[in-house]
Amino acid sequence: MNVEFAEPWAFVLLPLALLPLLVRGPAINYPWLALLPRDWVSEALAWALRLAAAAAIAGAVVGLAEPYRAEVSVERIGQGAHVVLLLDRSRSMDQSFGASPGTHVLDGRRESKNSVARRLLAEFAASREQDLFGMLVFSTFPLPILDFTQKQEVIQAAIAAGGIGRGLADTDVGRGLEAALSYFEDLPYTGSRIILLVSDGGAHIDPETRQRIQNLLRRYRVALYWIYIRSFRSPGLLQGEAATAGTADSVPEHFLHRFFLGMGTPYRAYEAENPEALRRAIEDVGGLENFPIAITDVLPRRDFAGFCYVAALAFAIVLLIARFLEIRRWA
Amino acid sequence: MREFHYRIGWRVYGHRPGFHRSAGAGPGIEFHGHAALFDLPDARKLDLHATLRDPFGLWQVRVHRQRASIPVILLADLSASMGALTGGAASKMRVLADFTASLAYSAHRTGDAFGFIGCDEVMRDDYRLPFTRVRGAGIALAEKLRALQPSGRTAGALLDAAVALTERRSLVFLASDFHFPLVLLEQVLHALARHEVVPVVIWDKAELQPVTRFGLASIRDSETGGRRTLLLRKKLRERINEAYAARRAALSAAFIQHAVRPVYFSGDFDEDQMTAHFHGALAPTA
Structure with a gap:
């Protein structure tokens, strides 16, 4: 199954998906992190959220590129x-x-x-x-x-x-x-x-x-x-x-x-x-x-942009939940 | 602002009159011994009983010890960690400013010279007060400290300041949150070995008591800028408290090795607690 893209120029935007991995948002100023115990649950969650953000952007970009499988004869x-x-x-x-x-x-x-x-x-x-x-x-x-x-x-x-x-x-x-x-x-x-x-x-x-x-x-x-x-x-x-x-x-x-x-x-x-x-x-x-x-059966052209948008939305909802859980003041 | 009372455990070698016991003879109440009138020609101090007892029949005069003043210096950590979490009711810089004002006032009242060296990565010239007996010096300094948002990335200059204090034996207050490696603490205490050191550990209660809400907190190290995300929950809160308790134990162990007794503040500055540290039977220590 060959996936093609109707708007391949949209991939120009794909580097935006790196933003969540490179740019860090606002944070609470804490005196000394070395004092805080390491917590692998938190660390795994932090990485998962950053990857989710990257995936949400990537999903939207791929959706914009409109992937489809062309009409094929079977x-x-x-x-x-x-x-x-x-x-x-x-x-x-x-x-x-x-x-x-x-x-x-x-x-x-x-x-x-x-x-x-x-x-x-x-x-x-x-x-x-x-x-x-x-x-x-x-x-x-x-x-x-x-x-x-x-x-x-x-x-x-x-x-x-x-x-x-x-x-x-x-x-x-x-x-x-x-x-x-x-x-x-x-x-x-x-x-x-x-x-x-x-x-x-x-x-x-x-x-x-x-x-x-x-x-x-x-x-x-x-x-x-x-x-x-x-x-x-x-x-x-x-x-x-x-x-x-x-x-x-x-x-x-x-x-x-x-x-x-x-x-x-x-x-x-x-x-x-x-x-x-x-x-x-x-x-x-x-x-x-x-x-x-x-x-000879002709399978019609199939659009995958919808899947991409749904995936992006799912990741965005995960981020939204995290956003509601966010604590912006330490005490 | 109130005064607190401090005292030292050694005899001062100094001729400037003051509050503290000194080793030098001079006008004072404390009896030191007798001397011949020829050596100390002060007829007012003639001691007839001693003269009668003297086998050589020489006139004896009483020799007293003079009380002397000491230099009191405050080495203050002005690194960024002292300014983090300023949202707290008793932020560390405020406690430091209160303490500075109170110490300067107390030193003046006791008749001692007061000096201040603020340190972050370097000894801060703008936060340095040479030994002075000026009465209001501490107030002006405290106001400056209150307005300061510290930004130093380390407190490494504490060691420079400690090394630079080669003058007379002093009473040295070391005020910091001690959020730096124990190695640096060892070096500083070692450099200050000649002085009487009182570490003043200033912690903000908020540091170890995050909000009780379950959630995600993104935090940044105030000094290194390192980032972490914490999933704040009951278990992690307990572990943070444990970490602070362990830190306090480690600090106390380091202080004891250098025969130094620290004062801990994790709320407002309290003059009575300082007085109790010097005069109390057993001041609360770790």
């Missing part, structure tokens, strides 16, 4: 899946979340689909600490937010960041998926790859894009998990599995579901209103096979 071995969180940020996500068909319209406690989605993502990310997470949101265009990282604070902050304001106009799942897939471009295959799509899914994808997505999913060997956020009065995904063929053209999420099922790559769908669904999603990811991967 290789770490990690193990976990690569997960790209793909969050739908379209306006439809601002609408209320339909817990299940038949819930009363005027139920005031309903939250927006967006906030449900974020809560689910946050829980998911929090329970999968060893995985690498990337994140992007999509609407008309995909917006990359986060490259793969293992740092939970960053991930949680990224998830929470989009909770402000209203959603954007349109929903283009195809472009979003393509952008998510681009995360795996040139990435060595070291563990399971998952795209976790959180969406209400109301969009069609044109055949050309469908073909591209299918190809890329195969090439990159990516599994697609879809956490389906049900809209109010939407029929839902799974209960109508048999009916998908009939409703595919009229209900966009059924169309999407059918497309994903038919791709031939690993695909799972979960419905958000079911608390079990999230647990299952977490377990499913946990059951995947992962290889150790080397992660």
Whole structure:
């Protein structure tokens, strides 16, 4: 660990630390010191106080020089899946979340689909600490937010960041998926790859894009998990599995579901209103096979000036106590 | 200011009339012996009984001893240690000034000449009083001493002064706190062996009784400038008292070796204590 100094000129002041050792303060005039018994406790204390004074000055000076450890890259071995969180940020996500068909319209406690989605993502990310997470949101265009990282604070902050304001106009799942897939471009295959799509899914994808997505999913060997956020009065995904063929053209999420099922790559769908669904999603990811991967972790610059000031303050407090104990008149 | 009474233990060889017993014959009350009228032609002193007893039938006269005066000198230590801790109620310089005034007055009252030599590293010419019988000399000197903040780094000139006192046998008062090496004390006492010496040990009570508060005291030697920090606590206070007791014992031992009896003052100067030293059955000594 290399410590560097932002303001090395401050060391010009360092000789000041010698002052307490060289200069003596006022003292009681005593007739004859040779008469007084030698007292090693007093002598040790006197030296300790002088050194404390020197240390206090030195600490302040070093603090002024602002020592820091520069940003360094550290290789770490990690193990976990690569997960790209793909969050739908379209306006439809601002609408209320339909817990299940038949819930009363005027139920005031309903939250927006967006906030449900974020809560689910946050829980998911929090329970999968060893995985690498990337994140992007999509609407008309995909917006990359986060490259793969293992740092939970960053991930949680990224998830929470989009909770402000209203959603954007349109929903283009195809472009979003393509952008998510681009995360795996040139990435060595070291563990399971998952795209976790959180969406209400109301969009069609044109055949050309469908073909591209299918190809890329195969090439990159990516599994697609879809956490389906049900809209109010939407029929839902799974209960109508048999009916998908009939409703595919009229209900966009059924169309999407059918497309994903038919791709031939690993695909799972979960419905958000079911608390079990999230647990299952977490377990499913946990059951995947992962290889150790080397992660280059960047440790941020660290400032040590604070420590120096605290040390200087501690020594100064010692001196202050001694000051209160000082006797300035012999009798 | 009061007078104290001193006396000496030897017969003075001197012809100046005074208070003290002398070896010389002269007008006096003390009977010495008889002499022939031819040798001492003073008919007033004819002793008829002695004349009758004289086998040769010579006229006999009584011979008396004259009483004589002596020089009294005060060798005073004016080194910086005498001026330290002046915050004390009875600082050492004040005691020394009181003593000087009282001694000068007493010497005058007794009819003796009084002299003063102030010493630090050198014999101080400005604090030197040649033998004098002037009545107020001591008062002026005491005033000067009261105003003095001594700054001498040693009391080494005490030895010079002692060596310089080769005049007549004198009564020498050696006033100091004796905060100097015992070696110097030995030398001074040795040089003064011919005189009658009375060491006056002046200590400030404050020296050995620091404040009773627990705390840190930074102290400086008044003479060498050396520094020390003391963590004043009960145990250290006891050790300081012990150190002073040990010092007093060491001083007393040195004085006894030179057949000298000291007077200790650790408070105000007390004329009665001085009188008791000379006339008391057993003056308090160490």
